[in-house]
Amino acid sequence: MKLSRLGEFGLIERVRRSTVKGRGVKLGIGDDAAWVQTTFGSCLVTADLLIEGIHFDLKWTSLYALGHKTLAVNMSDIAAMGGTPAYLLLSLGIPATFESNHVEELYRGIRSLALKSGVTLVGGDTSVAKSLLISACLMGHPGYRPVTRDGARIGDDIYVTGTLGDSALALNLLQRKSPSLKTPLARFLVSRHQFPTARLKAGSLLAREKLARAMIDVSDGLLQDLGHICKASHIGAILMEESLPLSRAYRCLSGRDGKRHALTGGEDYELLFCARKSDRRNVTRIQRLIDVPITRIGSCVHPRDGIVVLDHRGKRLAFRSTGHDHFKSI
């Protein structure tokens, strides 16, 4: 059905009807504001903006995947605080050429992940727009004391969950229409790019056990996001290039790019955190509980050293860019 026939309120009514009323939702879609329960007298809240042509290209992603990813990237921010995601507000700018089933596809992607994660859509806004734009705001329960970026200390270990660079390498292969895209290895990378996993269990356990002293999710690239921790915690960092966790697909397909994507490529949505040296055993214990590798990749040093990456011979590597900056890349 054409959106112009369905109308704005017809669309909202459809979304409302297909939304399961979640736990803690006192009043969901359909009033001036949503009314939701919070725990511990407080809540976590994060927002993300995704714009067609800037953050995504409908050539490389389906609307279903895009919906899924919209929620996943916001969940990743809540995971990086050690929290549990709960309520989503979704504002959409929709091109006039879209049919209602296009919009439905996007919501289907969101719903599939929301149902699995206990997240409820409670509100938002809809409008026409020249190109597709998605603005999400996700609220979560803090659970334990949220893990900020400023608690790392000199001597701490630096860890990362999962593997790095898969998403950026996938985008690179897609953009240059690499013939390798048909291989299962490349398909794995593309799925990492299109359906990132927020490390909720890891984040929550690391917060509960007070192991992560500073934590962030890797969205703009390892070096850049580590830079945020360093700045907030007033420390420097030494990374061992050899230790970076790489998937088999990444190792097979990265070619001349080497570890560049793993160091500076964005959208991995893995958790990067710092923990006391004395907690190494405890971190290993957590790893067993969450079924996702946690890799020690470096350590925190004096801030005068900045961020240094050493290769396997102990030689300092230099990087032209540390990661993504929206305005500097204009």
Added chain:
Amino acid sequence: MKLSRLGEFGLIERVRRSTVKGRGVKLGIGDDAAWVQTTFGSCLVTADLLIEGIHFDLKWTSLYALGHKTLAVNMSDIAAMGGTPAYLLLSLGIPATFESNHVEELYRGIRSLALKSGVTLVGGDTSVAKSLLISACLMGHPGYRPVTRDGARIGDDIYVTGTLGDSALALNLLQRKSPSLKTPLARFLVSRHQFPTARLKAGSLLAREKLARAMIDVSDGLLQDLGHICKASHIGAILMEESLPLSRAYRCLSGRDGKRHALTGGEDYELLFCARKSDRRNVTRIQRLIDVPITRIGSCVHPRDGIVVLDHRGKRLAFRSTGHDHFKSI
């Protein structure tokens, strides 16, 4: 300074530094998510999307006014629930041609209203975009039991705060570059369009005294927004055209448009509510406390009657459109 020189994180740092840390903010701008206190174990939350060329035109508004309005329209949604606004998340898509002082101007408009209203900016997102887009998410404290749209009953009175149609008439004058724009009366209308007032005190008192049984803010036009109350409460409504509260400026400048803007024009951000007939004295009492007129404009009837507007002779008026629908106007 060019935004490309300042960079995304330079911009965020500037915004962070110029933001006063508000009450209840445990962790504001600068981490993966904000962490805020909530009262009564719950919170209200609303979102709005403003897109250049759809919701605003930089020909008719300054960036300062736009910032102010962004917050005001979200505050109006919280007011319509009887709540108190508290925390704002602001996501901006910024054209590459913008200088950092343009963005600063927008934030200045937001800050001026935020300071007056006890609202703190706690997070958001920034990105480049082809045209300016603003996505806001506002959280508030419920205060008392939030006033929804579904509590109106047959026989209730219908009231509205302030005056209607000023904003739509102002936009109309601006769009047709009316020569009357230089007059003080037109300037009053334009200020109503550019700097709308959220009726927070009225909303909060009407909720506290349990006078408003159903409430909504007039954002899409009186008839359309009344339609939302009617649908949710399963009632119809009779409005007396003669009773519609009009400003002197509106009466002087509406000309051939008559009461059209007052009935179907959007962006008044007045509160529309239904109250028991037996509460007329109490509503008058509230009016004295808030320094804003509250006008009885009709009554709730059986749903089979739909929404009827009667002129001064008791004749039914017909309307081609009831208000704004983003997709139907494609």
